[in-house]
Amino acid sequence: MPLIKVQTSVDGLDQSQVNGLLKSLSVSLSNHLGKPESYIMTALELGVAMTFGGTDDPVCYVEIKNVGTMSSAQTKAMSQDFCAQLNQALGVPANRIYIEFADAKGAMWGWNGSTFG
Secondary structure, three states: OOEEEEEEOOOOOOHHHHHHHHHHHHHHHHHHHOOOHHHOEEEEEOOOOOOEOOEOOOOEEEEEEEEOOOOHHHHHHHHHHHHHHHHHHHOOOHHHEEEEEEEEOHHHOEEOOEEOO
16 A cells, blocks of 8 residues: 655666665665555656756655555655665755655555455
8 A cells, every 4th residue: 555656867777776776665665654565566767857956967756655644753754764765776866856745545545456445
């Protein structure tokens, strides 16, 4: 049910780098939300045409969605963690990363032919 989706203007990662980043994001999101990793979905879109602040310097947009409610302490900790991870893996400065956190009602999240609510 939790999802972390990263869109970035950065390109040129090899498959092992992509897999490593996705696995790292999955483990971290599971830990932050206290949910089994077996429910975590990760997505990474490289080479997206993007600007931030009027420039095309490296940038990321991140969506984190969760069934349930994320606290402000959780979102702050996740922002710090994921900005650091993306800076390390992609070279994108933290001040060029936006993260959107979204809570979802269980009935609004489908899985396995049903919903979580």
